[in-house]
Amino acid sequence: MNNMTLYVNRDSPVHRVDPLTKLLFVFISITSTYISANHLAVFGILLFTFIILMTGNVFKSILPVIGVSFLLIASIIIVQGFFHPDRATVLFEIGPIAIYKEGFSIALLITLRVVNMVAAFGVLILTTKPDDLVEALLQKGLSPKFGYVLLSVLQIIPQMVALTGKITDAQRARGMETEGGIWMRFKSFLPLLGPVVLNSLTETRERSIALEIRGFNAKGNRTFLYERETYRYSMPLRIALIIFFLAVIVWRVMS
Amino acid sequence: MKKKRMWSLQFSTAAFVLIPAAVGINFLGKLFADVLKLPLWIDAIGTVLASMLAGPLVGAIVGVINNIVYGFTTSPVSFVYAITQAVIGLVVGIMAYKGWISNVGKAVVLGLVVGFIAAIVSTPLNIMFWEGTTGNVWGDALFATMLAKDMPLWLASFADSIVVDVPDKVVTVLLSFLIFKGLPKNVKLMYDNQGEIERL
Numbered sequence: 001m002n003n004m005t006l007y008v009n010r011d012s013p014v015h016r017v018d019p020l021t022k023l024l025f026v027f028i029s030i031t032s033t034y035i036s037a038n039h040l041a042v043f044g045i046l047l048f049t050f051i052i053l054m055t056g057n058v059f060k061s062i063l064p065v066i067g068v069s070f071l072l073i074a075s076i077i078i079v080q081g082f083f084h085p086d087r088a089t090v091l092f093e094i095g096p097i098a099i100y101k102e103g104f105s106i107a108l109l110i111t112l113r114v115v116n117m118v119a120a121f122g123v124l125i126l127t128t129k130p131d132d133l134v135e136a137l138l139q140k141g142l143s144p145k146f147g148y149v150l151l152s153v154l155q156i157i158p159q160m161v162a163l164t165g166k167i168t169d170a171q172r173a174r175g176m177e178t179e180g181g182i183w184m185r186f187k188s189f190l191p192l193l194g195p196v197v198l199n200s201l202t203e204t205r206e207r208s209i210a211l212e213i214r215g216f217n218a219k220g221n222r223t224f225l226y227e228r229e230t231y232r233y234s235m236p237l238r239i240a241l242i243i244f245f246l247a248v249i250v251w252r253v254m255s
Numbered sequence: 256m257k258k259k260r261m262w263s264l265q266f267s268t269a270a271f272v273l274i275p276a277a278v279g280i281n282f283l284g285k286l287f288a289d290v291l292k293l294p295l296w297i298d299a300i301g302t303v304l305a306s307m308l309a310g311p312l313v314g315a316i317v318g319v320i321n322n323i324v325y326g327f328t329t330s331p332v333s334f335v336y337a338i339t340q341a342v343i344g345l346v347v348g349i350m351a352y353k354g355w356i357s358n359v360g361k362a363v364v365l366g367l368v369v370g371f372i373a374a375i376v377s378t379p380l381n382i383m384f385w386e387g388t389t390g391n392v393w394g395d396a397l398f399a400t401m402l403a404k405d406m407p408l409w410l411a412s413f414a415d416s417i418v419v420d421v422p423d424k425v426v427t428v429l430l431s432f433l434i435f436k437g438l439p440k441n442v443k444l445m446y447d448n449q450g451e452i453e454r455l
Contacts (some may be wrong), residue, residue, distance in 0.1 A: 006328060082400070150320065150324070178291065193284060204276050
């Protein structure tokens, strides 16, 4: 299960913050960068997010996550830099191609926003165990059935991935080609996926019977197996976040 | 009466158990597409199958949870597209209920419709969050060419989504359709809301 999540187990002040406060932070951090259109302000927010990541001792782990979005960022810079509709002033030229100032400035702004989005989610994802987040949501009134769904996804996927390894080997042993031309590779898609899908769907039948027996549909209040961890400074942090958010909106409306 | 069943919020335990399995299938589809180096995403087979089996609402929930989990485990950018996946689930669920998965021809039409609607939903998201690009090389190349010819941003962005989404969704729906047809009856009946069978 642990290899599914990006959670990094460290002991830091950020790890000890209430998951819901972090969720609020993610929301406010991202919307603020989209509300404000000022490069410096967005850069400031990004810097702040990075500082939180460093406080949480997880800054190194965010870099590969940003790397996953690299293709999107690269295409934003190239496409907007060269072709943005408002292009007028040439910033510099590489051979016959000119990079325009307007497009480049917009590309820079979007890149900052995208990196901030990934980093802000990183604050939540890297420093919060999914179990803790779901538990906090359950205590806020999320249906326990959805809590089950969210957590069981994280357990089922590694199982299914392990199963696919077996099936790929079995099909190869029967002489199926998984390499070669595109049509060849495409043809092997269904024989690989089919058995896994069928297997996991038939398994749902047994799993639902097992859950029914254990009172999945029971009515009445649920109790919690684990004591709720006490998170400190939740309230002041949330108030500070909301004040910041209001300030960003007011500033945007005024200017 | 039938309509009410389609939108029923009273999910059976089987439907709840289907959701994680469907998210897993989405994940595997993407994994296999990567392993076989196919030029498509094929990351919605589970969503489409869940909609075919258990109706639009379950499909939509699968879509949202899929992108939340994907955001948590691989790339936070996918949180943005949770709405697209939800709409895919809804459209497939409704059209499957109306009988658009009775043969291959209809399934292709369903795939085209889903692709178009997915593009329509994705375009505003792409424009809002990244001024129109999608991060897919072919789509973005088209986007850039159209912008260079001074076409409007939204049209270029829509074309960008269309060339990526439509083939991908047609393939996704066709594969799901083939799998759906091959499912044993006792699995299909487990989610059947129309019958008079006493459910689990």
